[in-house]
Amino acid sequence: MSSPSHTPPRTGQLKPKTDWSSVVLAPVHFIMGLADRPLRLLQKRAGIGGMAAFFLAPNMLIFGVFVLLPIIINLIYSMTGGSALFLSERSFVGTDQYAKLFDCKSYLDPMSCQEDAFWTAVGNTFWFVVLQVTLLILFSLITALILNRELMARSFWRAVFFFPVLLSPVVVGLIWKWILQRQGLLNFALYPMGFEPYTWLSDRTFAFAAAVGVSIWAHMGFYTLILLAGLQAIPKDLYEAAEMDGTKPARIFWRITLPLLMPNLLVVVVLALIRAVQVFDEVFVLTGGGPGTSTLFLTQYIYETGFVSQPRNAGLAAAASILMGLVLVVLTLVQLGIGRKNENKGKR
Amino acid sequence: MGSITLTNIQKSYGAVHVLHDINLAINEGEFIVFVGPSGCGKSTLLRVIAGLEKVTGGELSINGERVNDVSAADRGLAMVFQSYALYPHMTVRQNLAFGLENAGMPKAEITQRIGEAARMLEIEQYMDRRPGQLSGGQRQRVAIGRAIVRRPTAFLLDEPLSNLDAELRVSTRAEIAALHARLRSTMIYVTHDQVEAMTLANRIVVMRAGRIEQVGTPLDLYNQPANRFVAGFIGAPHMNFIEGALESSNGTHMLRTAQGDVLHLPQSVAPGAPITVGLRPQHISLSNDQSGFAAQVQLVEALGSETVIHASAFGTKLLAIVPGQRRISTGDTIYLSYANAPLHLFDQSGLRIATVQTEDGHSPTFV
Structure with a gap:
């Protein structure tokens, strides 16, 4: 047997490579180099904790001026009276504005209240929230379930349901106003079928239903997207295991899909509640709060009390907005609590 | 059931x-x-x-x-x-x-x-x-x-x-x-x-x-x-494969690799055809003298109970598993033997033609 011969591996000459990333990043490195020296000096003086404060300061300043300060000013306004704009010209009234808001013989009968428009708005907002959130979640869930299936042109349908979210609320209000007004698209479509033109938005019940419906149409895509993401995060093999176990589709939904979607569903419910309580722009453009006060919601009441009514009552509007803010704080805390719970579940 | x-x-x-x-x-x-x-x-x-x-x-x-x-x-x-x-x-x-x-x-x-x-x-x-x-x-x-x-x-x-x-x-x-x-x-x-x-x-x-x-x-x-x-696929580590063409000389048949190395084979395989010989790492042994074939050690894995040797021979990489602990280092030239080992012969399409049992590393016979 002959022994195998060994040839040493050839070493080819390597062509030097251009490192493009270093060329592209050169200006960035240059600027960072300029900032490097002063930052080092600052860190020497302020320490690491001080540096954190230094970097946070711009954001905190903006947050302070545009969020924190208005809240404090609003709180102060709610304790003043009169129609003057500047605080220095307003008189301190303590909790009078709150007392005025809560001055009612029966909270279930707005007309028995001193500030009946406030309680009408609270009642309308309550029913709006109940109806809108319930139907919104229901439709979003059904849409997400359908869009999660193997559909023809699935991406197209997903886009179709999401597009209204991209529209400005004013545009949403206008589009539906053009559809629902007396000379609108709906009457135009119904007329050839023998229906007389109807002033839909002058009908109290229909106007309220339209406010709920339009709001659902405008926001459903967003919640559908969250639920769709939740559905897609459920491992496919759980459904296959259920299929092998002979589970019926309804039981799969109630026993597997719904429990596993619950964290997303809770987030969606709280987010929808927060947004529903704040309802204003699209409904204001659509109905202007009417007919009468049938679609007058809390935000519109605050806006009209503070800026439209004569004389303007900024104190009362501020008190109402503080109360609404409290409701939103509670809802936000619930949402944060749910988020934290989900996070902990994820860690386990 | x-x-x-x-x-x-x-x-x-x-x-x-x-x-x-x-x-x-x-x-x-x-x-x-x-x-x-x-x-x-x-x-x-x-x-x-x-x-x-x-x-x-x-x-x-x-x-x-x-x-x-x-x-x-x-x-x-x-x-x-x-x-x-x-x-x-x-x-x-x-x-x-x-x-x-x-x-x-x-x-x-x-x-x-x-x-x-x-x-x-x-x-x-x-x-x-x-x-x-x-x-x-x-x-x-x-x-x-x-x-x-x-x-x-x-x-x-x-x-x-x-x-x-x-x-x-x-x-x-x-x-x-x-x-x-x-x-x-x-x-x-x-x-x-x-x-x-x-x-x-x-x-x-x-x-x-x-x-x-x-x-x-x-x-x-x-x-x-x-x-x-x-x-x-079956067997760990995987089988060694040595490719070459069949040649006949003085009535003996052999596999000649592209590098000119020779591996003796039984007569019944048609000469001239390119084939692949498969040899499991477990069937390769270390020669104490300079019989067998020379191989250059590239890597040694000492597992305690056995030693896995990565070597080059016949113009290809070969794996050999030998029992016990051996004092072999990377770069050494060692002598390996396939005496009493089954050799699997595969045709050009990959089908197994035969499995032959070598007797002394030089004269394989069919089994």
Whole structure:
């Protein structure tokens, strides 16, 4: 047997490579180099904790001026009276504005209240929230379930349901106003079928239903997207295991899909509640709060009390907005609590 | 217990053919392992049997009955998924009971079956925990338990050990073998790990690119691989392959490699044909003198009980496993021998022509 011969591996000459990333990043490195020296000096003086404060300061300043300060000013306004704009010209009234808001013989009968428009708005907002959130979640869930299936042109349908979210609320209000007004698209479509033109938005019940419906149409895509993401995060093999176990589709939904979607569903419910309580722009453009006060919601009441009514009552509007803010704080805390719970579940 | 027969089974996704004319008869109580590299179609074949994928062509029978159009639930099979597929929001007890409740089984029987399975798998203390509170091994047992309580015609196991660490994999492998011996049920097991296949299977089905390459007992496949692919896939580390052309000189036949090295072969192989010789690392030994062939050591892996030598010879890389601990270093020239070793000869298409047993490393004879 002959022994195998060994040839040493050839070493080819390597062509030097251009490192493009270093060329592209050169200006960035240059600027960072300029900032490097002063930052080092600052860190020497302020320490690491001080540096954190230094970097946070711009954001905190903006947050302070545009969020924190208005809240404090609003709180102060709610304790003043009169129609003057500047605080220095307003008189301190303590909790009078709150007392005025809560001055009612029966909270279930707005007309028995001193500030009946406030309680009408609270009642309308309550029913709006109940109806809108319930139907919104229901439709979003059904849409997400359908869009999660193997559909023809699935991406197209997903886009179709999401597009209204991209529209400005004013545009949403206008589009539906053009559809629902007396000379609108709906009457135009119904007329050839023998229906007389109807002033839909002058009908109290229909106007309220339209406010709920339009709001659902405008926001459903967003919640559908969250639920769709939740559905897609459920491992496919759980459904296959259920299929092998002979589970019926309804039981799969109630026993597997719904429990596993619950964290997303809770987030969606709280987010929808927060947004529903704040309802204003699209409904204001659509109905202007009417007919009468049938679609007058809390935000519109605050806006009209503070800026439209004569004389303007900024104190009362501020008190109402503080109360609404409290409701939103509670809802936000619930949402944060749910988020934290989900996070902990994820860690386990 | 159940027998499963696959006749000309085909599966396509549009224009992509994933399974091509699969023919296989699985006997009652048999432990069959589908093995092959990633993408060879072994999991698809298992899913076709389970009823989770529809067959595109061919016939699938369970206990002699055609089940092509029978739903997964009605095939009487139970599957253990690679990810275990345990319902995370249910306790172990609820996971085990879920399938039985679907079938409308009386509560007393469900409790009895769950109790039996829990005792068998030693998971009684975890019954009220959720899957997230269990270790990988415990989850794996629960997944097997969920299959056991259904008392299926056959168990389908899709790479059930792949998520476990090496140590747990070895112990769980033994437990699955013991479970099969105890239940005597038909089990179809998918893995890409040929050691799992060799240790568990009554018969192994080696697959490549949607086709069955060979079906046989583990030792059949090891000793008489049908082709170069099977020879390379079965056995760890993989078989060494030396390529060359056959030559005749003075009545003796030899393989001459591109580098001019020579390996002696029996006469009956036609001269002139390019062939590949397969030699398992375990069948190569170290020569104490300078007989055998010279090889340059590239890497030495000292495992204590044996030494794995990576060397170059015949113009290719060779692996040799020699028993015990050896004082060999990278760069050394050593002499290796294939005396008394089976040589597998493969033709140009990869089919095995013959397996010959060498006597002294120079004059191989057919076996």
